[in-house]
Amino acid sequence: xxxxxxxxxxxxxxxxxxxxxxxxxxxxxxxxxxxxxxxxxxxxxxxxxxxxxxxxxxxxxxxxxxxxxxxxxxxxxxxxxxxxxxxxxxxxxxxxxxxxxxxxxxxxxxxxxxxxxxxxxxxxxxxxxxxxxxxxxxxxxxxxxxxxxxxxxxxxxxxxxxxxxxxxxxxxxxxxxxxxxxxxxxxxxxxxxxxxxxxxxxxxx
Amino acid sequence: xxxxxxxxxxxxxxxxxxxxxxxxxxxxxxxxxxxxxxxxxxxxxxxxxxxxxxxxxxxxxxxxxxxxxxxxxxxxxxxxxxxxxxxxxxxxxxxxxxxxxxxxxxxxxxxxxxxxxxxxxxxxxxxxxxxxxxxxxxxxxxxxxxxxxxxxxxxxxxxxxxxxxxxxxxxxxxxxxxxxxxxxxxxxxxxxxxxxxxxxxxxxxxxxxxxxxxxxxxxxxxxxxxxx
Numbered sequence: 001x002x003x004x005x006x007x008x009x010x011x012x013x014x015x016x017x018x019x020x021x022x023x024x025x026x027x028x029x030x031x032x033x034x035x036x037x038x039x040x041x042x043x044x045x046x047x048x049x050x051x052x053x054x055x056x057x058x059x060x061x062x063x064x065x066x067x068x069x070x071x072x073x074x075x076x077x078x079x080x081x082x083x084x085x086x087x088x089x090x091x092x093x094x095x096x097x098x099x100x101x102x103x104x105x106x107x108x109x110x111x112x113x114x115x116x117x118x119x120x121x122x123x124x125x126x127x128x129x130x131x132x133x134x135x136x137x138x139x140x141x142x143x144x145x146x147x148x149x150x151x152x153x154x155x156x157x158x159x160x161x162x163x164x165x166x167x168x169x170x171x172x173x174x175x176x177x178x179x180x181x182x183x184x185x186x187x188x189x190x191x192x193x194x195x196x197x198x199x200x201x202x203x204x205x
Numbered sequence: 206x207x208x209x210x211x212x213x214x215x216x217x218x219x220x221x222x223x224x225x226x227x228x229x230x231x232x233x234x235x236x237x238x239x240x241x242x243x244x245x246x247x248x249x250x251x252x253x254x255x256x257x258x259x260x261x262x263x264x265x266x267x268x269x270x271x272x273x274x275x276x277x278x279x280x281x282x283x284x285x286x287x288x289x290x291x292x293x294x295x296x297x298x299x300x301x302x303x304x305x306x307x308x309x310x311x312x313x314x315x316x317x318x319x320x321x322x323x324x325x326x327x328x329x330x331x332x333x334x335x336x337x338x339x340x341x342x343x344x345x346x347x348x349x350x351x352x353x354x355x356x357x358x359x360x361x362x363x364x365x366x367x368x369x370x371x372x373x374x375x376x377x378x379x380x381x382x383x384x385x386x387x388x389x390x391x392x393x394x395x396x397x398x399x400x401x402x403x404x405x406x407x408x409x410x411x412x413x414x415x416x417x418x419x420x421x422x423x424x425x426x427x428x429x430x431x432x433x
Contacts, residue, residue, distance in 0.1 A: 053432075054300060077301050077432070088294035090223070092230040104219040105302040107212060143298065 004030040004066050004150045004181050006051065011060035013046055020046045023060070024203065028183050030150070032198035033173075036187040042204025044187035048084065048153045051185060053077035066150050078106075081149035083140045083157045091129025095139060098128050099146065106147035116142040120168050133160040141169050145176070152176055152184040159188075213307050220303065220311025224286060225318075234282040234319060242278040242327045249274065250334035267337050268396035272389055274327060276356065279320055283360035284377050286312045287368035296368070305428040309361065313423070316357040324349045340402030347409070348399060352392035355416045359384045362423040365430050388415055 007027040013020050021043040028034035036044050049055040051062060053073035064071045071079065089098045099113035117124050120138040131139060137160045144152065152173070158166045176182040177196045228234055249270050253263070290296040299308060328349055332339065339345045363384060367376045391412045398405055 052301065054297065074428075074432070078304070080301065082301060084297070086294055087298050089298065090227055090295055091293070092227045093223070097226070101219055101223045102298065102302050105216055105299075105304075 004183060006034075006062075006064045006151060006183060006185070008051065008062045009060055011047065011050055011057045011062065013043070013050060013055060013057050021050070021057070021203075024201070025060075026199065026201045028185060028198050030181050030183050031177055031179075032196050033177060033184040033186055035189060035197055035200045036185060036203060037189075037200060038203035044203055045084065045155050047203065048082070048155050048185060048187050051076070051151075052080050052082055052153050064151060076151075079147075079149055080151045080153055081144035081147070082153045082155075083137075083144045084153070084155040085159065087140050087143070089128040089136075089139060089143070091127065093128055094124060095122055095126050095128055095131070096124030098139070099124075099142060102143060103146050108146045108148075112146055112148075113142065116145055119172070121164070134162055134165055137161050138165055138169070141172060145172060150181055150183065152182065154184060154186045154189075156188040157186060213304060216304055216307035217311040217314065220308055221314045221318075224312065224315040228315075234285055235322075237285075238278045238282040238319065238323050239326065241281045242274055242323060243330075245274045245277065246327060246330055246334060250331075253335060263335065263337060264400045265397065267331075267335055268393050268400060271328070271331050271396065272352070272392050274331070275320070275324060275353075276385065276389065278323055278327070279356050279360055280377065280381065282319065283316050283357065284364035284367065284373070286316060286361065287364040288373055291368045300432060305431050306424055308431070309365070309424060309427040312365075313358055313361045313420070316361045317354055320353040320357045321350070324353050337400065339400050341399040344405055344409075345396065345399035347405075348392055348395040348412070351409075351412050351416055352388065352395075355388040355392075355412065355419060356385065358416060358419040358423060359388060362419065362426065365423075365427055384419070388412070391415065 005027065009025040011024045012022050020041075024043070024047060026034055026036075036047060038044050046055065050057045051064075053076040056073070062073075062076075064076050066079065090101075093101070095117065096113065099117070100110075103110060103113050114124065120142055122135060122138050122142065126135075128136075128139070137158075141157070154173070157173070158169060161169060173184065174196075177184060253266065253270065287296075290299060331337070359381070363377055363380045366380060367373045370376050391408050394408045395405055395412060397403075398408070
């Protein structure tokens with residue numbers, strides 16, 4: 001077992017009478033990615049929210065280990081990096097102010113937001129409310145990587161990105177996996193061409 | 206240990222600063238609180254000003270009206286701290302990034318500063334407009350401070366509970382009644398004592414105990430409410 005890995009078994013989740021997840025299992029280790037695919041409504045986003053600790057599964061187990069130590073849901077929430085369509089930022093603040101705020105919460109280095117903004121080509125002085133959908137997606141990537149997480153949970157990670165945006169975010173993902181300690185779970189990839197894929201999980205089948 | 210406490214305090218301070226930065230850019234809560242408070246203040250002073258009631262009745266009734274003004278003005282603006290996070294979908298990012306207790310304290314500090322600013326505006330105007338003399342100004346200020354703390358703490362906790370629910374306005378009123386009623390009873394009694402120049406008595410101890418209890422209860426309950 002690597003020092004950083006994620007295992008989940010028998011994860012189920014209902015919303016009222018609707019069974020969105022039913023006994024889903026999978027695992028991924030450091031340096032690898034798990035692709036989660038499936039039709040609309042098959043539970044991909046719900047699975048990622050459960051893995052992030054944002055939703056408690058009705059049954060099943062989720063075990064995330066970092067440096068050999070198992071993390072509970074609260075620790076997973078603080079440590080994961082997540083890119084998801086429902087992650088929004090404060091429209092009254094600039095991009096730089098949003099990231100500075102979250103960098104303080106995440107205890108990231110103060111210069112980290114500027115480094116990532118330059119990498120993805122986002123202006124820090126733009127109001128978050130004035131960003132296009134593609135720029136918001138780049139901002140989500142920056143936000144997710146602020147604190148150098150080991151586990152990346154990516155839900156529709158390349159949505160709304162233009163070709164340069166998709167190129168740079170794929171580079172960031174590859175660097176994250178190539179570093180050896182990072183792992184990723186990717187749901188709804190626009191393209192399945194992601195290297196270091198350990199397994200593919202088809203939901204709703 | 207010291208480093209953990211320092212990080213926690215930095216988180217709470219970041220939340221407080223962020224809320225005020227957003228508030229200065231929108232002025233939503235400030236305008237709502239000030240407009241509500243000023244409107245009710247004018248109505249009260251016009252209806253029950255120096256010509257509208259006897260001094261004895263005024264000393265008994267006017268403290269009630271003062272705290273009703275503060276309560277309803279606070280209810281108009283304080284719940285927004287958490288409700289706005291849910292409505293604009295920034296709550297998910299906060300759930301992933303913030304320590305719950307630090308987030309609660311940062312929001313509480315923001316609400317408290319709003320309430321104290323409201324009291325700073327309303328209380329002197331109220332006293333002047335209804336010509337109410339306060340014989341124990343020190344007790345009066347203490348009651349405003351401690352009562353404002355209780356109002357902020359109770360409202361922050363209720364706001365966190367209702368933020369994810371439907372029918373928030375109704376739910377706030379329903380939840381606020383049992384939580385804030387003891388506070389209102391105590392601050393009205395203490396304000397009457399301050400007006401009359403009477404000693405605070407046990408009521409002040411009870412008010413401070415209320416403040417501590419609501420705060421501790423909020424810190425314990427908030428992580429459960431915030432993270433389903």
